[in-house]
Amino acid sequence: MSYHVESICDRRRFGSATRKQIVMYLANKASDDGTGIWCSKHTIARHTELSLATVKRVIRDFLAEGILLATGLRDTSRHGQTVVYRIVLEAVEELELLQWSTGSSTTGVTLNPVPPVPATGVTVSPQPGSGRPPNNPKNHPENPPSARTSAREAADADLEPLWEAYPADRRRDRKACGQILAGAQAEASSEELTEAARTYAAETADYTRTKVMFLDNWLRTGKWRRYVEEARGRAREKESRARTDEETMIRSAARWILERSAMCRHVPRKYALKAVERGLITLRDAQAAGVL
Template identity: 35%
Template structure:
């Protein structure tokens, strides 16, 4: 933990509360000796009590404001390891924060790590946005947002889906919300449809209604052990069975039409449309049987 990094993060203003939480948690992982900040995405999401998609959205915001830079790392075996985060504790001086008599423009940077106040260095280019610096907790750092991250809408939709799925779980058994949301997001990344997963959770809630305390499962354990999988598989089998029954029914209707059976009069326009779409009958056969779409 680095006290300097925490002080810096605490003094950043004009961020949304959730983004501020991410910044402070990152600063808490900062190592003042090595300058490294290496929490895994899951560990950081758990500490912030939010889903991974939400975490990545706020991390993008911090990067766009020039506060944080992410560096991808390998795991030493050809795979991908956890990211390394660089906190920009050196902030470009804005016009209102530049001390009197200081020459130079926005490329002159005062380091918050230095305590003497006279140490400065040059940076090749300024960080994104116009910002100020703070040398202690009594001065404010103001950051004016310029634009929202481009993927904000898509990630917000993912967050809404995960919240809806978790909301179907019996409320008296909810525990470890961040862990649950992470497991739900992982399931959706595997290709599980959000609505299928929500229906699986709802089916479990219905099946377990009225169970005693010893027979129920808390949400974090339920999602961790993938208890939803049996419900999703059962739903898939039910759909296959329904599709098979419908196909048999359409085949029978097509036979009626081909044979000009008296029961043709009971075939509805909706069924006629479905038969034409499935190519079980032709338009000529429909007319010959005296039916209309």
């Protein structure tokens, strides 16, 4: 059981309640890296109370979309062999995040509107003149913003997420922070600096306030650089791991196709095509194995 994988899947949109129900069941059976899922489709259908045909169709779709990968076979006492799956966390994290509503619904007595009363009496003819009332904003066009004003507003917009991410009682001198931020953006993007501020805020959450730097000093002294570099390192490591996993799956797919293995029916089309492009197999091999 992996609460980590369940949490990642829970926050993503999978397109239907059926798909979400099946992927949450698989996530419950996975290790923290998404691997080691070995439960038969009959078991999934029994626990989710869905039909076996529906379970097979959804898993087939997940394999084609790259959300699931078949990593091997496992012998079982009841059904012979069961496919072992892995949830590709990188593919899941690219799915659309669920949007949580922050509004509150209001209830109470609904009052019936008062019906309009037809006007009676003398009808006054309108006086000729302009069709616009004197307070119409089109009668008083505003002056276009100056270049300096536009630049200041853009700088303030860049600072806003960083300002909100930093510990509230350690913020000061917003104008100076905006000026220093402009220099820091030559080395890091606004998103990287904002994420660095969040990491620093979490790291110093239990510190006494005197041990936490003010935001202007944090930017001026470059304390953000360590967090940016660590985040970039994690991103490179994640990208490298994804490339390694993809290379492993392409080579496994080529081997299964050449061996006419039972795993051929679980090979996604995109991996078969990449194996053909790299010369590991021929198009005729893939077609003979029923993959293409």
